[in-house]
Amino acid sequence: MVDDAQGAQGAQIDAVMTKVLASGKYRQILPNLVRAIVRRELAAGRTPKEADKATRSKLHQVAASYLGGRMWYDAWLAESVAARQESEEALRRALREVMGRHASTRERLPVLDAFYATTLEGIEPPRSVLDVACGLNPLAIPWMPLAPGARYTACDVFRDLMAFLEPVMGLLGVRGIAAWRDVVGDPPDDEVDLALLLKAIPCLEQLDTKAGRRLLDELNARHLLVSFTVASLGGRDRGMIAHYDAHMRALTAERPWRVKRFLFETELVFLVRK
Numbered sequence: 001m002v003d004d005a006q007g008a009q010g011a012q013i014d015a016v017m018t019k020v021l022a023s024g025k026y027r028q029i030l031p032n033l034v035r036a037i038v039r040r041e042l043a044a045g046r047t048p049k050e051a052d053k054a055t056r057s058k059l060h061q062v063a064a065s066y067l068g069g070r071m072w073y074d075a076w077l078a079e080s081v082a083a084r085q086e087s088e089e090a091l092r093r094a095l096r097e098v099m100g101r102h103a104s105t106r107e108r109l110p111v112l113d114a115f116y117a118t119t120l121e122g123i124e125p126p127r128s129v130l131d132v133a134c135g136l137n138p139l140a141i142p143w144m145p146l147a148p149g150a151r152y153t154a155c156d157v158f159r160d161l162m163a164f165l166e167p168v169m170g171l172l173g174v175r176g177i178a179a180w181r182d183v184v185g186d187p188p189d190d191e192v193d194l195a196l197l198l199k200a201i202p203c204l205e206q207l208d209t210k211a212g213r214r215l216l217d218e219l220n221a222r223h224l225l226v227s228f229t230v231a232s233l234g235g236r237d238r239g240m241i242a243h244y245d246a247h248m249r250a251l252t253a254e255r256p257w258r259v260k261r262f263l264f265e266t267e268l269v270f271l272v273r274k
């Protein structure tokens with residue numbers, strides 16, 4: 001009986017998941033993440049139709065909503081290759097343009113020149129970086145004070161994004177690894193000098209309220225660069241700053257870590273030394 005019930009539930013999960021993955025908007029998303037969300041929605045008593053709707057809405061919220069429409073990865077790769085042959089300045093210009101196509105990196109563009117130079121100033125140039133829920137942030141590698149030939153592992157849930165990032169990172173002087181991975185259900189355990197959790201915690205906490213705390217505690221990194229958006233239409237949002245300051249204090253309470261705080265026009269950043 002139990003096997004039958006589990007089999008029926010498994011078939012229902014598969015059916016909803018297949019429908020969600022068939023839609024153009026979610027086709028590139030990691031099936032394991034889709035499965036985890038569908039399973040939870042069905043387990044909460046939703047009908048398959050309701051679970052389908054709730055899953056799409058969650059995937060939009062945590063991933064698809066950040067993308068600026070159609071992503072022209074092949075063209076962007078070709079443009080980046082050509083720009084690199086032209087000059088360092090042309091390459092940076094091309095990378096900035098592409099970063100404008102993901103809401104998170106777009107918001108960082110106005111402060112990009114100072115962002116990594118300021119926040120990473122006090123530490124040894126990292127030889128290994130783990131970019132958790134990376135979006136298009138690996139394109140900012142030329143702005144990061146990394147050790148020559150550093151290893152850079154980037155994780156996100158879009159297959160086509162990861163297929164683009166791997167060759168792009170090769171252009172940027174790092175040993176790049178693009179991992180198509182759900183960092184909530186399957187957290188990375190790479191040992192690294194620096195892990196980036198940029199604007200990732202509030203997003204991942206929408207999938208699992210404990211995700212932020214777990215990643216901070218368990219990522220195998222000497223330093224963590226953690227950030228939160230504080231940009232609103234009218235500029236910096238004081239309420240958001242207070243909210244994320246308090247959230248970060250709660251996440252790091254009773255941990256023997258050193259935490260440095262930086263406030264940029266669009267982003268509140270913490271460098272954590274574990």
Ligand SMILES: C[S@@+](CC[C@H](N)C(=O)[O-])C[C@H]1O[C@@H](n2cnc3c(N)ncnc32)[C@H](O)[C@@H]1O
Binds near residue numbers: 134136137181
């Ligand atoms: C707010 S954006 C931050 C992007 C990047 N860190 C930055 O600051 O530019 C959140 C990113 O998390 C990714 N994401 C959402 N859920 C994820 C998961 N379970 N595992 C890995 N990445 C995920 C989304 O695709 C999106 O690119």
